[in-house]
Amino acid sequence: MKFFLDTADVDEIREWNATGLLDGVTTNPSLILKSGRDIKEVLAEICEIVDGDVSGEVAATDYDTMLKEGRALAQIASNICIKLPTTLDGVKACKTLTGEGHKTNMTLCFSATQALLVAKAGATYVSPFIGRLDDMGIDGMELIEEIRTIYDNYDFETEILAASIRTLNHVKDCAMAGADVATLPPSTIEKLVKHPLTDKGLEAFLADWAKTGQSI
Numbered sequence: 645m646k647f648f649l650d651t652a653d654v655d656e657i658r659e660w661n662a663t664g665l666l667d668g669v670t671t672n673p674s675l676i677l678k679s680g681r682d683i684k685e686v687l688a689e690i691c692e693i694v695d696g697d698v699s700g701e702v703a704a705t706d707y708d709t710m711l712k713e714g715r716a717l718a719q720i721a722s723n724i725c726i727k728l729p730t731t732l733d734g735v736k737a738c739k740t741l742t743g744e745g746h747k748t749n750m751t752l753c754f755s756a757t758q759a760l761l762v763a764k765a766g767a768t769y770v771s772p773f774i775g776r777l778d779d780m781g782i783d784g785m786e787l788i789e790e791i792r793t794i795y796d797n798y799d800f801e802t803e804i805l806a807a808s809i810r811t812l813n814h815v816k817d818c819a820m821a822g823a824d825v826a827t828l829p830p831s832t833i834e835k836l837v838k839h840p841l842t843d844k845g846l847e848a849f850l851a852d853w854a855k856t857g858q859s860i
């Protein structure tokens with residue numbers, strides 16, 4: 645499973661990119677707002693840091709302006725992935741932009757039928773929002789499982805990019821359900837490696853090692 649970082653904070657992106665474990669980055673208008681930066685400027689900087697795909701989202705809701713904005717974003721760098729909302733105009737724009745050779749990420753996906761449609765439109769990624777479904781009392785993970793089944797049934801190449809991830813269980817369940825990518829906020833990705841028994845066990849090993857008086 646690939647890990648993307650869900651942020652427009654270049655310091656955090658640099659830090660996680662240095663681990664060699666980062667496969668890409670996702671941004672959205674709220675994350676651009678949080679960064680306080682100009683969208684084109686910050687996306688250009690992120691694309692220089694990270695080799696993998698970097699999603700930048702259009703702000704338009706109509707087909708023609710989505711195309712204009714999508715093409716402008718794609719000019720920033722070769723690893724830009726144009727993020728489009730899963731609406732009829734968004735799906736149409738996806739079809740056109742994919743046909744032009746651009747990568748696309750269909751965002752705000754909340755149903756299996758939406759995921760089916762964006763795969764037919766040739767999307768590079770579909771982004772089902774798990775956490776926001778959970779917030780409404782709907783099991784977001786079921787959606788990941790449904791999309792996996794549908795894509796496997798028809799050999800769709802669209803990758804399932806699990807988004808709106810809030811917990812470590814979301815990450816584990818996505819991996820078990822066969823999501824291709826999980827996009828994680830920095831606060832969640834850093835928790836992946838943590839376990840209290842690892843810390844406790846290491847402390848005991850180090851104490852015993854010190855008593856041996858040896859060095860390696």
Ligand code: E4P
Nearest residue numbers: 650670672775776807808809
């Ligand atoms: C990523 O592409 C999404 O924009 C993001 O994961 C949304 O997460 P949120 O529901 O926590 O805002």
